[in-house]
Amino acid sequence: MAQDSLSAYSDSTVSVKDDVERIAYNTMFVKKLISALKTPHSFQFNFDSLANNVSFLKSPNQAFRVITWSLPFADGSYKFYGTIQMATKNGSLKLIPLNDNTQNFTDDNAITNQKNWFGARYYEIIPVTYPGKNPYYVLLGWKGNNNKTTKKVIEVLSFEKDQAIFGKSIFEIKKKATNRNRMVFEYNKMNSMTLTFDKQVNMIVFDHLAPYENNMEGNMEYYVSDSSFDGYSISYPRLYFKENVELRNDASSLDELYSPPRKATTLLQKGKH
Secondary structure, eight states, X not given: OHHHHHHHHHHHHHHOOOHHHHHHHHHHHHHHHHHHHTSTTGGGOOOGGGTTTEEEEEOTTXXXXXXXXXXXXXXXXXXXXXEEEEOOTTOOOOEEEEEBOGGGOSOTTOOEEGGGBOOOEEEEEEEEOOTTSOOEEEXXXXXXXXXXXXXXXXXXXXXXXXXXXXXXXXXXXXXXXXXXXXXXXXEXXXXXXXXXXXXXXXXXXXXXXXXXXXXXXXXGGGEEEEEEEEEEEOOSSOBEEEEEEEEOSXXXXXXXXXXXXXXXXXXXXXXXX
């Protein structure tokens, strides 16, 4: 079956130690995946056997799904692969391939398109809608980085004609500065970071990161969670920044993409009742 060979190729890209072999398996995986997606009405197929390595995120309105995965390299770095599959009325294939161009990014706040993608493996999708306005979608993603630090990202996806647009000026930050187009978090590779969406309070919640030694300000290798949490309240046309959000119980699932899921949380804002 196609899914069996897809799963084998996908597992091999993670398990083999040699980078050249890994790239070769990934190339075979891409070809096999595109072939499988060409099957009429493949949009409805879940590809469950790939769940460990590949994320399939379907938009709540069933208009598209974002398919992403990472390729780990021996030096601790990653390259990301992905495509957006659009739902079509006749079940034919319509893809927007994503080209990870992270290594050439000089500004991680730039608004880009599918040809210049700030690659990540996305694990959550949050639609932001408003009557009479085009919707956009907030994506939470794991980005890896290198052998010293890990990154996570809050990305924004919207569509203009046949283009996927990444980034949007919606992120309020402290001190009333200009809104950011995406949020990128970087921290010590041995640390884990919560970045999750809590539907009950309609808020993206994340660990506040700080250096564990005061003289290491700005050196992200020394940044870890400081046991406090911040958040973004989902609203149109921007997301509102909230400091000191209280996380009750345990941190949510996908604290770290590859760690065991933990129970979802209840949120309260400290001192703002």
